[in-house]
Amino acid sequence: MPPVQTVATIRRITPVGAYHHLVLDAPGVTGVRPGHFGALAIGGRDASTLLRRAFSIHRADPGTGTLEFVFAEAGRGTRALAAHRPGDTVDLIAPLGTPFPLPDGPVGAVLVAGGYGSAPMFALAEEILGRGGRVAFVLGAATEDRLFGVERAEALAEHVYVVTDDGSAGRRGRVTDVLPEAVTVTGATEVHSCGPMGMLKAVTEIATAAGAASHTAVEEAMACGIGICMSCVLPVTGPDGVTHFLRSCTSGPVFDGTSVRWDDAGTLPDDLEGAAAMTPKASHR
Known part of the structure; x- marks a missing residue:
């Protein structure tokens, strides 16, 4: 099923060890498989936290229409999410990614x-x-x-x-x-x-x-979660032996581990398909 954007209501948010367990009422979200994730907008239209936060879906219950997430407070966005209470709403896009x-x-x-x-x-x-x-x-x-x-x-x-x-x-x-x-x-x-x-x-x-x-x-950090911004790309080698930048939010987050060039993550490998065109030419002045 394609992802949907919906306003989900927080049913519960409780501490679990160092983390928070979030339960959302999101009956319109269907077709969730293990490894899918959801992208949550935090703080409303006027908030300074403009980018969505992406979290793996812990559990989806079609019977109750709930989605569950587990997250850690790692920055301003997740701290704001942790401050929410039952009855608050969040804008959600799910399910996303390759499971x-x-x-x-x-x-x-x-x-x-x-x-x-x-x-x-x-x-x-x-x-x-x-x-x-x-x-x-x-x-x-x-x-x-x-x-x-x-x-x-x-x-x-x-x-x-x-x-x-x-x-x-x-x-x-x-x-x-x-x-x-x-x-x-x-x-x-x-x-x-x-x-x-x-x-x-x-x-x-x-x-x-x-x-x-x-x-x-x-x-991998994801700014949009839907394949537009290219902020979450990883160098991944295909069956033909050619390395491409693939988006973690669409081609992943699940990858064949043997295809990911782990040591080159966050870099621009010289043999990446198209890398020569992206490398600035040396100045001859």
Whole structure:
């Protein structure tokens, strides 16, 4: 289904650890799949926060017409959103982006997330399990309060690995420390991940070495969320070996991890298609 723009009413907004759990009444939004996101306008027409904020959709309930998001206060816009109360309204565009691919039948999959990057993973797990597959979770964060959804993961999967940088919950370390074990335990042929770019690169390398496909949901800043502004482009190499800038908001946020040139994110690679035309000619004065 195509995205719709609607005025959604806040049903609940509650703190969850270091994050906020937002529930919107948005009955006109349909066709949501794991990995889709929504773009929220914050503050109304006269506010100075002109750009929308993009958040992964945590859960969509067609029965109640609700959408759920998880977000952290990271700047002026998200602080303003956190100050909203039930009954307030926000302008919403959803569902947006390219979601995680869903299998045709049973597969083994490991779902890896950093912080609130786990938000879309539980719906994805339900889809995989509903097709007769099996899943394991690897959830990591800097500290215990920055984990999200551990109990939900434990309700869905036999194998749940929790790691924190400081050891305040689960094992001390990073998600990559336990990912090889999780892949082996599940016999995974797919690894789905969402989190910081460095984590996605490392997860892709481990998944590829194990012979598993890597599907990564990038956390790239998006100014418009609908493919107009080109602020969220990433260098991505196609099947023909040619690298193009692709928009995270339309071609992503989910990409084949092996196609993203992680080390070149935020740069203009010399071999990018069209880069020569974009590079200013040297002055001969």
